[in-house]
Amino acid sequence: MSAAPLALPAANEAAFARRWAAGVRGLQRTADGRRLKVVFPGVPGGGSGPDFRDAMVDIGGDLLRGEIELHLRASGWRAHGHQRDPAYAGVVLHVVERNDGAGLSTNHESGRSIALLVLPPEPGQAPFPPPFIPPCALRTAQGLDAGPILGRLGLRRLRTKAARLRPLAERIGEGPALYAVLLEYVASPANRPAFAQLAARLPLTALIDRCGGAPDHGRVVAAELRGAAAALSLGRAGSRPMADPRRRLEAAAALLARLWPAGSAPVWPLALAAGADLLGALTVPGAGRSLAIELAANAVLPCALASAAWSEAAVEAAFASLPSPGAYGLLKPLGGWLSEGGQKPFSGAQRLQGGLLLHTEYCARGACGRCPMSE
């Protein structure tokens, strides 16, 4: 009889985060005993703020959407001062490998009690990066062109986003759905849940009603957005100047005033009609071209596909022509392996999105030998 595999703790928080990103299956229980199901683990939060954003978890029958923070030990929350940091007020679940305290939940000084999930190390957990040269590096060195595979995976990611947005577009209409998702993605990762709440507090129809065709439309839009955002908890700690929530709010106002000018109806904007200059329409003062590309890839094109505002062919053509918004640190190892043959694997937004899917669904799950790059 062979010995059972050792349950080793994750080497560091990065490994623990990869385990979370790969998905936690089945029914779990929070430390205080409530049933928990992970609907969507979220997307990595980037440099500052909580580890994952836009996650969805079902806790005791309540569907919660927000941020996830991970630590190897539950005491990491206080050790890092998160209880005082407004950037962590939107955390809906604190995930730890070990609960080294007496508490059954995690507290924030805003008064919120955050559910705590203990995920002990799994036996035989697959490591990433793999402790060997992965098949994708060998295959690209032998001449495999990774680009078309990444492009196909990028399209799959776009379709998945569109499928998630479809119920919203059907319920509130294509214009209001686009408005909501644009507002969410104009925020820095740490503030996306708050900006999503902003869209719920000030829906597009209400904004248009309040502007009422005023000649200083742009200023009225900015004032309405600031007013609606006043009661929200927006994270500022550690934000780069470009990610400052006030700056993003001004950029959002400029963008919304351009897309829905004075006197327009709450419908799909003319400036974003199929075939229009997408990046020209989405680039506004205070937000650079990278943000315009992110908005196109994560908000406009998925929403255009979900609502049938554009034909599928028009969405695919626009996606294929979108430039890359820049490198993601998360994809650095994968980018290195896929460059073995001298290629530039993430040469456009579609391929970069494909890289994100490849990383999440295969690399981070230790699926070398079974992934589309090694088939």
Ligand code: SF4
């Ligand atoms: S899962 Fe595939 S793409 Fe990812 S490292 Fe392994 S072989 Fe490369």
